[in-house]
Amino acid sequence: MPSGFATNRLRRTDQIDTWAARAEVVVVGLGSAGACAAIEARRAGARVLVLEGQARGGGVSAESSGQFYLGGGTGLQTACGFEDSAEATAAYMKMACGPGADAEKIDLFAKNSVLHYDWLVEQGVPFKPSFLPTTEATNPPGDDGLTFTGSELAYPWREHARPAPRGHNVQHEGDSGFVLMRVLIEVVRREGIEIQSEARMQRLAVDEAGRIVGVGIERNGAEEWIAAERGVVLCTGGFGFNREMLARYAPTLLDCFPVGLETEDGLGIRLGMAVGADAIRMGAGCVMVPFSKPRSLVRGVLINGRGERFINEDVYQSVHGDVFHNRQDGVVYLVLDDESYSKPWLAFPIAGEADTVTGLARQLGLPPGSLEHTLEVWNEAAARGEDPLFHKADEWITPHVTPPFRAIDLRQKTFPYPFFTLGGLRTDTSGRVLTPESEIIAGLFAAGRVSSGIPAQGYNSGMSLSDCTFFGRRAGRAAAGALE
Amino acid sequence: MPSGFATNRLRRTDQIDTWAARAEVVVVGLGSAGACAAIEARRAGARVLVLEGQARGGGVSAESSGQFYLGGGTGLQTACGFEDSAEATAAYMKMACGPGADAEKIDLFAKNSVLHYDWLVEQGVPFKPSFLPTTEATNPPGDDGLTFTGSELAYPWREHARPAPRGHNVQHEGDSGFVLMRVLIEVVRREGIEIQSEARMQRLAVDEAGRIVGVGIERNGAEEWIAAERGVVLCTGGFGFNREMLARYAPTLLDCFPVGLETEDGLGIRLGMAVGADAIRMGAGCVMVPFSKPRSLVRGVLINGRGERFINEDVYQSVHGDVFHNRQDGVVYLVLDDESYSKPWLAFPIAGEADTVTGLARQLGLPPGSLEHTLEVWNEAAARGEDPLFHKADEWITPHVTPPFRAIDLRQKTFPYPFFTLGGLRTDTSGRVLTPESEIIAGLFAAGRVSSGIPAQGYNSGMSLSDCTFFGRRAGRAAAGALE
Numbered sequence: 001m002p003s004g005f006a007t008n009r010l011r012r013t014d015q016i017d018t019w020a021a022r023a024e025v026v027v028v029g030l031g032s033a034g035a036c037a038a039i040e041a042r043r044a045g046a047r048v049l050v051l052e053g054q055a056r057g058g059g060v061s062a063e064s065s066g067q068f069y070l071g072g073g074t075g076l077q078t079a080c081g082f083e084d085s086a087e088a089t090a091a092y093m094k095m096a097c098g099p100g101a102d103a104e105k106i107d108l109f110a111k112n113s114v115l116h117y118d119w120l121v122e123q124g125v126p127f128k129p130s131f132l133p134t135t136e137a138t139n140p141p142g143d144d145g146l147t148f149t150g151s152e153l154a155y156p157w158r159e160h161a162r163p164a165p166r167g168h169n170v171q172h173e174g175d176s177g178f179v180l181m182r183v184l185i186e187v188v189r190r191e192g193i194e195i196q197s198e199a200r201m202q203r204l205a206v207d208e209a210g211r212i213v214g215v216g217i218e219r220n221g222a223e224e225w226i227a228a229e230r231g232v233v234l235c236t237g238g239f240g241f242n243r244e245m246l247a248r249y250a251p252t253l254l255d256c257f258p259v260g261l262e263t264e265d266g267l268g269i270r271l272g273m274a275v276g277a278d279a280i281r282m283g284a285g286c287v288m289v290p291f292s293k294p295r296s297l298v299r300g301v302l303i304n305g306r307g308e309r310f311i312n313e314d315v316y317q318s319v320h321g322d323v324f325h326n327r328q329d330g331v332v333y334l335v336l337d338d339e340s341y342s343k344p345w346l347a348f349p350i351a352g353e354a355d356t357v358t359g360l361a362r363q364l365g366l367p368p369g370s371l372e373h374t375l376e377v378w379n380e381a382a383a384r385g386e387d388p389l390f391h392k393a394d395e396w397i398t399p400h401v402t403p404p405f406r407a408i409d410l411r412q413k414t415f416p417y418p419f420f421t422l423g424g425l426r427t428d429t430s431g432r433v434l435t436p437e438s439e440i441i442a443g444l445f446a447a448g449r450v451s452s453g454i455p456a457q458g459y460n461s462g463m464s465l466s467d468c469t470f471f472g473r474r475a476g477r478a479a480a481g482a483l484e
Numbered sequence: 485m486p487s488g489f490a491t492n493r494l495r496r497t498d499q500i501d502t503w504a505a506r507a508e509v510v511v512v513g514l515g516s517a518g519a520c521a522a523i524e525a526r527r528a529g530a531r532v533l534v535l536e537g538q539a540r541g542g543g544v545s546a547e548s549s550g551q552f553y554l555g556g557g558t559g560l561q562t563a564c565g566f567e568d569s570a571e572a573t574a575a576y577m578k579m580a581c582g583p584g585a586d587a588e589k590i591d592l593f594a595k596n597s598v599l600h601y602d603w604l605v606e607q608g609v610p611f612k613p614s615f616l617p618t619t620e621a622t623n624p625p626g627d628d629g630l631t632f633t634g635s636e637l638a639y640p641w642r643e644h645a646r647p648a649p650r651g652h653n654v655q656h657e658g659d660s661g662f663v664l665m666r667v668l669i670e671v672v673r674r675e676g677i678e679i680q681s682e683a684r685m686q687r688l689a690v691d692e693a694g695r696i697v698g699v700g701i702e703r704n705g706a707e708e709w710i711a712a713e714r715g716v717v718l719c720t721g722g723f724g725f726n727r728e729m730l731a732r733y734a735p736t737l738l739d740c741f742p743v744g745l746e747t748e749d750g751l752g753i754r755l756g757m758a759v760g761a762d763a764i765r766m767g768a769g770c771v772m773v774p775f776s777k778p779r780s781l782v783r784g785v786l787i788n789g790r791g792e793r794f795i796n797e798d799v800y801q802s803v804h805g806d807v808f809h810n811r812q813d814g815v816v817y818l819v820l821d822d823e824s825y826s827k828p829w830l831a832f833p834i835a836g837e838a839d840t841v842t843g844l845a846r847q848l849g850l851p852p853g854s855l856e857h858t859l860e861v862w863n864e865a866a867a868r869g870e871d872p873l874f875h876k877a878d879e880w881i882t883p884h885v886t887p888p889f890r891a892i893d894l895r896q897k898t899f900p901y902p903f904f905t906l907g908g909l910r911t912d913t914s915g916r917v918l919t920p921e922s923e924i925i926a927g928l929f930a931a932g933r934v935s936s937g938i939p940a941q942g943y944n945s946g947m948s949l950s951d952c953t954f955f956g957r958r959a960g961r962a963a964a965g966a967l968e
Contacts (some may be wrong), residue, residue: 005694006760006925100735103529210489245920248764248910251584251941254895270920274760275492283767298518306873308792327811367873373857389790389851426732436729457735 005206011216011225013207019214020224021196023049025479026215027233028201028268031059033448033468034235034238035184037431037476039123044482046230050193053200053218053236053263058181059258060420060449061465062239064165066176067149068168068469069093069462072110074117078477079129079217080146084164092161096150096316097458105454108429109470116470117168124183126171126313134295139482143171150460151316155391167462181467199224204232204271204444212275212443231479233431235472238421239266240285249282249423252326255412256287258418259397264421268450272425275444278436281452282423286459287321289417291334291348291410298396299340300408301378305331307361307370309378312390316461321417332413333364335371337400344408351409360405375400422459424451430483431475445479447472489690493758494707495700497691503698504708504942505680507533509715509963510699512685512752515543517952519668521915521960523607526675528966530714534677535701536719537684537747544721544744544904544933545949550660552652552953553577553946558601560569560652563613564630568648570594575906576645580634580800581942584765589938592913593954601652602752602953608667610655618649618779627655634944635800638877651946664949683708688716688755688928696759696927715927717915719956722905722933723750724769733766733907736810739896740771740903742762748905752934756909759928762920765936766907770943771805773901775894775909776831782880783824785862789815790847791926793862796874802943805901814896817848819855821884829890835893844889855892859884906943908935914967915959929963932954941952 004012024046027038034050035057042048050057052205071077071089090110094101109116121127132144140147149167151157170176187450188195203216205225214227239245240258242265247254258264273279291296298313311323313334324332333351352363356376380397381388409415425446426434433444433451447453453467477483488496508530511522518534519541526532534541555561555573578585593600605611616628624631633651635641656662672679687700688707698711723729724742726749731738742748757763776782782797786804795807797818808816817835836847845855856937863883865872871881893899909930910918917928917935931937937951961967 004692006928007919007921007923009919009921010760098735100731100738208488247584248762251582251765254584273757273762273920276494276758276760278732278757279763281735281767282733283765306792316716319594367861369857371862373853377851377853435491435493436757437491437493439491444490 007274009203009271011203011205013205013213013318016205016225018225019227019334021049022227022229023047024230025081025233025476026051026226026228027235027476028215029059029235029237030057030185030195031235031237031448031468032061032180032184032465033472034059034233035188036469037233037235037447037474037479038188038193039191040473040476041480042193044477044480046480048083048193049226050188050195051199051201051215051226052195053180055197057185057195058178061266061468062181063261064175064177064465065181066118066170066172067462067465068170069149069166069460069466070113070117071166071234073115073163074168075121076117076127076129076145077164080131082164084166086113088162088164089113089166092152092157093454094096095157095160096454096460097463099457102454102456105429109454109466120469127168128170128171129224131165140169141174141481143173145169149462151319153393154315155312163348201267204275206275210442212441228443230481231445233479234268234272234446234450235448236268237264238424240267240419240421242266250285250421250481253419255286255330256325257416258420259418260420268446269424272292272433272444275441276435277433277441277444278426279424280426281456284422284457285419286318286455287325287417287419288317288462289320289324289410290317290346291344291408292317293345294342296340296342297334297344299398300334300336301375301400303333303335303371303374304328307366307374309374309389312387312392314396316393316460324410325412325417330417334410335360335400335405335407337402337405339402339405340398340400348415349409351386351407353404353406355403357405360407364407420450421449422455422457424449427451429474430478431471434479445475447475490924491758493687493755495687495689497689497697500689500709502709503711505533506711506713507531508714509717509960510535510655510710510712511719512699513543513719513721514541514669514679514931515719515721515952516545516664516668516715516949517956518543518846519672520953520956521678521717521719521805522672522677523675523962524957524960525964526677528961528964530964532677533710534672534679535683535685535699535710536679536681539606539681540667541681542662543680545952546662546665547745548659548661548949549945550654550656551946551949552604553650553944554597554601554635554652555650556597558598558652559605560601560611560613560629561648563616566648568650572596572646573597573650576636576641577938579641579644580944581939583941585957586938586940589913593938593950604953610663611652612655613798615649622832624653625658627657629653629655633946635803638799638878639796685720685751686924688759690759693760694926696925712927714965715929717959717963718752718756718930718934719932720752720934721748722908723753724748724903725904726750734769734905737769737903739814740809741900742904743902744904746907752930753908756917756928756930759925760919761917761925761928761934762910763908764910765940768906768941769903770802770939771901771903772801772810773805773808773827773894774801774830775892776801777829778826780824780826781818781828784818784820785859785884787819787855787858788812791850791858793858793873796871796876798877798880800813800944808894809896809901814901817891819844819884819889819891821886823886824882824884825890832899833893835891837888837890839887841889844891848891873937905933906936906939906941908933911935913958915955916962929959931959
């Protein structure tokens with residue numbers, strides 16, 4: 001049957017015989033973005049239906065570490081004795097999410113960050129009022145509530161925005177994304193919102209005026225159509241598990257390995273593009289090298305394949321990931337003397353160990369003399385407590401003089417760098433999906449990693465959950481017609 | 485009037501009252517891609533109409549240096565005494581156009597490169613049978629026909645593909661793109677193809693089945709519709725002059741300055757996306773730092789802002805551009821002693837001049853001791869004729885020991901790096917525009933920089949003209965129905 005479109009992913013309403021279900025707002029995907037969209041659409045008075053492709057909801061959010069990036073003086077920040085401002089939060093985020101961060105989204109988020117924290121607490125999301133100093137870990141191993149989860153204390157960020165801890169961890173020992181999703185899905189149910197599971201979106205329905213009016217799903221091998229009288233909200237995640245899409249939009253990420261769920265096949269993005277949506281920053285990814293566990297390993301000296309330093313060791317793991325992967329061809333070692341060395345918690349092997357720097361350099365196959373020069377320069381300045389090259393924070397500066405000298409292997413070929421995608425559908429601050437001409441596509445909304453959001457080009461822990469929930473809520477209200 | 489689409493860029497045929505003109509194949513844009521598409525569509529028997537937005541044709545191709553990248557043993561290569569193979573050509577191009585080069589397009593091009601050269605000659609494009617050694621220049625200042633225009637002789641490319649000169653320069657003293665376009669437009673006219681100038685494409689016409697059947701143009705402030713019975717071929721160039729598009733798709737390129745024409749506003753790409761086309765590699769750009777004029781400057785030593793070497797000096801200028809811009813934050817100097825120094829032909833200023841290396845380092849504000857270490861390592865190996873760090877070709881290796889020492893300023897803030905965009909509509913090898921689901925959009929074709937072509941992610945001089953003309957020809961034949 002000819003669809004009247006260039007792609008088989010779309011159907012005109014006059015080609016749809018039967019509608020299996022009907023709601024005012026249809027939310028596709030029950031991760032944190034979808035749950036928040038559904039809750040807020042319902043509370044704005046809309047009849048809401050959630051379509052989840054898997055047997056149970058949760059999405060990638062349930063697999064996450066359960067951190068929110070929030071600032072401006074939230075209840076948790078205040079309880080832990082920290083001051084913060086919306087301005088400092090926005091200034092930091094614009095720097096961390098660039099180049100070319102979405103200033104409008106960040107400003108709106110920063111201004112409403114305190115209220116968003118309160119909303120999460122009201123829903124029942126637990127945060128323990130305790131602060132874990134950054135010296136312990138960036139991803140807290142325990143159940144502490146507040147921590148630093150970015151580069152706030154590192155150069156050059158600390159010079160541009162007053163640092164404050166903004167990582168708000170959902171309370172649970174270790175990863176707590178599943179706790180968050182248990183709470184949010186419980187709220188969805190309490191609101192009386194219907195959830196249809198194992199309902200896999202395949203197509204969109206378009207009316208004669210070009211408006212998105214429904215979703216075609218596959219269920220038990222058959223196609224069914226679900227009508228959306230006010231709007232469809234896509235919350236289907238990124239495309240890190242679709243290697244064809246990576247090859248087309250983000251070929252350098254093919255070297256890395258995707259984290260998240262295999263359901264992240266980018267179909268939501270492709271369906272948006274099918275109706276003429278803009279997809280932006282499709283090459284952007286968050287590449288992580290979480291080597292600094294325990295945090296004391298930050299005392300080490302990062303070197304590239306030529307034995308040279310190239311970055312301060314105390315920045316956030318995705319800044320390292322970006323630089324290791326895109327600037328150093330994935331060839332990096334962390335060098336420490338015996339005083340500073342600890343066994344890494346993650347599976348980074350030891351690449352070399354020797355009683356002399358020259359011996360270590362030889363084991364690593366570095367150019368003769370280079371590591372010696374690098375450590376000589378480092379030690380000379382470190383003895384004065386300085387890092388004139390990269391301005392590592394004082395607390396991590398220490399000479400490396402006590403043998404044996406070790407190199408931890410951070411090469412990509414030894415430890416494939418994990419990543420997830422950041423690019424996606426272009427949306428306005430109400431989650432409306434836009435065309436390349438900045439026109440609103442009537443009836444189509446998106447939130448979370450199916451869209452390009454707060455972490456447009458760079459990332460810090462917690463920014464995706466904050467983006468998903470804050471803009472998921474707004475997309476839900478907008479789809480219900482309660483937000484201009 | 486509601487268009488029935490999410491975007492105002494599209495019109496249903498039933499909303500179009502009058503067709504101002506009609507052809508079987510409508511080619512939009514009279515650069516080299518458009519000219520070749522028109523010629524081949526006509527020769528395949530189609531009635532062809534060319535729409536050119538400007539008063540006269542030529543496009544960016546007419547502004548170009550007039551080089552083709554061709555290999556496999558062309559008439560010109562043979563006349564100049566060089567052997568080459570399609571395999572070596574393809575192997576080199578896949579390496580130079582990656583990561584993730586389009587292997588299918590490159591293989592097809594390399595296999596047909598000799599015939600494509602013959603075709604160009606048959607049309608009357610002049611190539612002088614003379615070879616200019618790479619020691620003279622990469623962009624030949626004279627009218628010589630053959631030269632090296634890439635990194636063929638440089639490490640690591642030379643180890644992966646047998647080098648051959650593949651830059652085929654249209655004969656003329658200096659830039660010769662306008663000669664090429666004079667010839668091609670003359671052929672278009674000789675074939676009896678109608679050219680309508682100052683006809684600016686604004687919209688596409690779509691029939692009930694979703695097929696592209698025409699173009700809406702603006703002429704003298706009024707809208708007119710041109711029917712395309714078999715197909716529309718978009719040859720409208722890239723988007724380097726559209727800063728909004730750069731911000732959305734390629735934010736890092738905002739720091740560079742666009743070369744080409746202001747007509748490169750990306751509208752062709754946006755119109756393709758409006759009908760659901762895939763747009764890929766939208767972040768890719770060719771960034772150039774053409775410092776090695778005269779070529780003898782390659783003898784110098786490139787250093788970053790920390791006084792370290794980071795790449796061999798003899799690679800192609802867009803490899804340098806990529807690395808300077810994306811890996812070194814645009815902070816690079818070229819250091820030479822008095823023996824190797826020549827005044828650069830382009831406007832790169834002298835950043836420092838001193839009788840000692842330490843004096844020069846101080847002028848540049850480099851970390852103490854770093855440049856001394858770098859030159860000590862360089863000179864020690866250069867005395868043996870070696871570059872163990874980056875494997876610069878032997879002919880350029882010379883110690884730098886004779887004062888005064890100079891640094892040429894290659895910083896981006898001093899000399900904004902020129903660029904053009906490489907991302908665009910996804911096409912198959914027949915120029916058919918594809919959706920994200922790899923479906924063919926009936927009636928829509930594209931060639932040249934409006935599409936993602938041979939230079940998918942990397943670039944060498946001549947690759948764009950080759951891509952434009954080779955795949956422009958194929959798109960024209962396909963639109964005429966003469967190519968499966």
